[in-house]
Amino acid sequence: MKTMKEPIVFFILILTLMITDTTRVHAQEKSTYMRIAKITVDSTMLDAYTTALKEQMNAAIANEKGVLAYTAVHDKQNPSRITIFEIYASVDAYKAHILTEHFKKYKATVANMVKKLELTDVVPIGIQSKLK
Amino acid sequence: MKTMKEPIVFFILILTLMITDTTRVHAQEKSTYMRIAKITVDSTMLDAYTTALKEQMNAAIANEKGVLAYTAVHDKQNPSRITIFEIYASVDAYKAHILTEHFKKYKATVANMVKKLELTDVVPIGIQSKLK
Numbered sequence: 644m645k646t647m648k649e650p651i652v653f654f655i656l657i658l659t660l661m662i663t664d665t666t667r668v669h670a671q672e673k674s675t676y677m678r679i680a681k682i683t684v685d686s687t688m689l690d691a692y693t694t695a696l697k698e699q700m701n702a703a704i705a706n707e708k709g710v711l712a713y714t715a716v717h718d719k720q721n722p723s724r725i726t727i728f729e730i731y732a733s734v735d736a737y738k739a740h741i742l743t744e745h746f747k748k749y750k751a752t753v754a755n756m757v758k759k760l761e762l763t764d765v766v767p768i769g770i771q772s773k774l775k
Numbered sequence: 776m777k778t779m780k781e782p783i784v785f786f787i788l789i790l791t792l793m794i795t796d797t798t799r800v801h802a803q804e805k806s807t808y809m810r811i812a813k814i815t816v817d818s819t820m821l822d823a824y825t826t827a828l829k830e831q832m833n834a835a836i837a838n839e840k841g842v843l844a845y846t847a848v849h850d851k852q853n854p855s856r857i858t859i860f861e862i863y864a865s866v867d868a869y870k871a872h873i874l875t876e877h878f879k880k881y882k883a884t885v886a887n888m889v890k891k892l893e894l895t896d897v898v899p900i901g902i903q904s905k906l907k
Contacts, residue, residue, distance in 0.1 A: 677848060679848070679858060693900055696900065696901070697900065697901050700901050700903060701901075701903075704903045704905070710905075711904065711905050711906055712903060712904035712905065712906055713901060713902070713903050713904075714846070714860060714899075714901075714902050714903075714904075715899070715900040715901045715902070716809060716811070716897035716898060716899050716900055717897065717898055717900060718895055718896070718897055718898075719895075719896040719897060719898050720895075720896070722898070725900070726811060726897065728846060728860055730904075730906070763850055763851075763852075764850070764851040764852070765848035765849060765850055765851060765858065766848060766849055766850075766851050766854070767846075767847070767848050768825055768828065768829065768847040768848060768849060768857065769828070769829050769832050769833075769845060769846075769847045770845070770846050770847070770906070771832060771833075771836045771844060771845050771846075772843065772844035772845075772846075772862075772904070772906070773836070773842075773843050773844060774843055774844055774862070774902070774904075
């Protein structure tokens, strides 16, 4: 009995891994919604803005399955120019994101800190990372 | 003698861990060199450009320890506008990168495909990813 059982368990394990992998490829290459947000912040409020942004990003990454990645940077020469590269699992995941309490809190907090906001939908050419 | 020796070994171990940790934080937060490249490509040569870009990115990620991440995308509404978010381990890693054969080949190949190139050095605010 023991000799029969082990190959079956092994087969189920391999099958599960294959299904999981297909789901991941699908999510990353087909339905993924990506966007670049370019934000110019009132330079006198930069610290407060950065704090609010970090709080929003941390809450979204921790609590929303559909928020896949955030890369937020500021220009070296002009720190009040912020770029955020956002990856969501789908357009629906993004729509759900903007209804969350942490996103609404962020928008209310930064309303009079943001001087300019430019949003651009983008499509991946290639994403590769050795980080983490 | 034994009672004296063990606390010293323990102290050296803790000190080693502290030094190692500081080095890692330094490498990730201080020496990392990040840049956003915005490229406008001749729309009639977009496929050829994308092929050359992918070849360059794959070679750099595979062969250069100091090339940490590339995120290359095009605008959804205007595919000839490309954005590449680049992360290198240090400025020196970047300087070594532009001397490699694969980078020189890329530059020569795309020389008459690129209509506009804008490079901006950036500093991280937050980088979080669930991808991979």
